[in-house]
Amino acid sequence: MAVSTCPLRCGAKHSILSAMKRRTLLKTLGIPTILGVGGVFAYSRRANARSFYYEGPPSDHFDGVRFFLPGQTRDKTQAELWSWRMAGGKQVWPASFASPFQDRPPGGLRNGLRVTLIGHASFLIQAAGQNILVDPVYSERASPFAFAGPKRVNAPGIAFSNLPRIDHILITHNHYDHMDMATLRRLAAEHPGAKILVPLGNDAILAAAGITLSIAARDWGEAQPLSTDITAHLVPAKHWSARGLFDRRHALWCGFVLETPAGIVHICGDTGYHQPLFTSIREKFGAPRLSLIPIGAYEPRWFMRDQHVDPQDAVNILLDCGAKAAIGCHWGTFQLTDEAAESPAEELAGELVKRGIGADRFVAFRPGQVWEG
Numbered sequence: 001m002a003v004s005t006c007p008l009r010c011g012a013k014h015s016i017l018s019a020m021k022r023r024t025l026l027k028t029l030g031i032p033t034i035l036g037v038g039g040v041f042a043y044s045r046r047a048n049a050r051s052f053y054y055e056g057p058p059s060d061h062f063d064g065v066r067f068f069l070p071g072q073t074r075d076k077t078q079a080e081l082w083s084w085r086m087a088g089g090k091q092v093w094p095a096s097f098a099s100p101f102q103d104r105p106p107g108g109l110r111n112g113l114r115v116t117l118i119g120h121a122s123f124l125i126q127a128a129g130q131n132i133l134v135d136p137v138y139s140e141r142a143s144p145f146a147f148a149g150p151k152r153v154n155a156p157g158i159a160f161s162n163l164p165r166i167d168h169i170l171i172t173h174n175h176y177d178h179m180d181m182a183t184l185r186r187l188a189a190e191h192p193g194a195k196i197l198v199p200l201g202n203d204a205i206l207a208a209a210g211i212t213l214s215i216a217a218r219d220w221g222e223a224q225p226l227s228t229d230i231t232a233h234l235v236p237a238k239h240w241s242a243r244g245l246f247d248r249r250h251a252l253w254c255g256f257v258l259e260t261p262a263g264i265v266h267i268c269g270d271t272g273y274h275q276p277l278f279t280s281i282r283e284k285f286g287a288p289r290l291s292l293i294p295i296g297a298y299e300p301r302w303f304m305r306d307q308h309v310d311p312q313d314a315v316n317i318l319l320d321c322g323a324k325a326a327i328g329c330h331w332g333t334f335q336l337t338d339e340a341a342e343s344p345a346e347e348l349a350g351e352l353v354k355r356g357i358g359a360d361r362f363v364a365f366r367p368g369q370v371w372e373g
């Protein structure tokens with residue numbers, strides 16, 4: 001097995017079957033394997049020796065090579081991936097699922113809180129004079145490949161040229177629908193003062209990809225001041241990470257809690273449901289003013305349950321953390337899994353009625369939609 005630079009553009013040198021052409025590789029292992037929904041990974045001798053991205057002592061969520069959530073269920077197998085893909089349950093999305101919204105945010109916001117869904121899991125958060133991007137993805141595809149992989153069905157809800165001066169970029173994990181090198185390079189060129197905050201190990205991936213912005217990497221439970229008024233805390237999530245075929249869980253993933261003068265903003269990140277993760281948010285930080293909660297990429301449940309919540313569990317998260325308001329994201333822009341484009345919003349609406357929760361407390365946002373408070 002030859003060691004070469006990863007053809008999946010993850011920025012690391014991996015052991016890769018060098019003779020495999022990229023299309024054959026895709027056909028054999030399946031795009032979902034590396035898109036953040038496949039949940040399987042290939043072993044190589046080197047992959048079991050040490051982390052590609054992080055050197056540090058073992059902890060209660062790092063075994064010296066891979067990160068894990070204590071009690072985390074085992075990784076999915078290739079056979080399970082095949083059973084999902086062969087089951088034929090994938091709904092057909094429309095080629096275009098345009099949003100009625102398009103935002104032109106102000107240059108900054110001194111008082112209050114303004115949050116725009118750019119699309120999928122990409123947000124602009126404005127508070128206390130700071131402009132903060134979360135998981136910015138402006139590319140046409142959430143994929144390591146320009147020619148294949150989930151293609152966006154709606155335009156970003158803020159045109160790139162209409163972004164205000166960006167001060168901070170928070171990245172929850174390295175899946176392609178959250179960490180997009182093309183967007184980060186563009187941000188580095190046009191917003192050179194922006195600082196990136198990532199969970200452990202992801203700084204090595206960004207540096208290897210030539211991202212020139214200042215990067216800080218932190219662990220679960222650690223905090224990073226973003227300004228004199230805003231502090232970002234990294235919180236655990238029930239998820240995983242991978243850029244290529246051999247680096248599964250070699251870099252950490254997380255959610256964020258932002259302490260701002262306008263209140264607590266809770267960014268779930270990708271996660272399966274695990275109640276203590278969310279009750280602890282309320283215990284540690286108080287009830288969030290606003291939670292950004294994923295509601296999409298959940299079918300089939302037998303495969304997705306451990307990594308992505310469905311709208312029912314998203315409502316559980318709302319109640320566990322006690323958020324006064326929530327935005328439903330991670331749906332309706334890139335088709336990653338089997339459910340129909342509109343299903344997350346429909347199921348969320350039904351669940352809120354069933355539980356007697358006002359529809360305006362938890363809204364499935366479309367790109368360009370703005371929350372102000």
Ligand SMILES: [Zn+2]
Pocket residue numbers: 036173175239240270
């Ligand atoms: Zn993910």
Ligand SMILES: [Zn+2]
Pocket residue numbers: 036121175177178270330
């Ligand atoms: Zn995701």
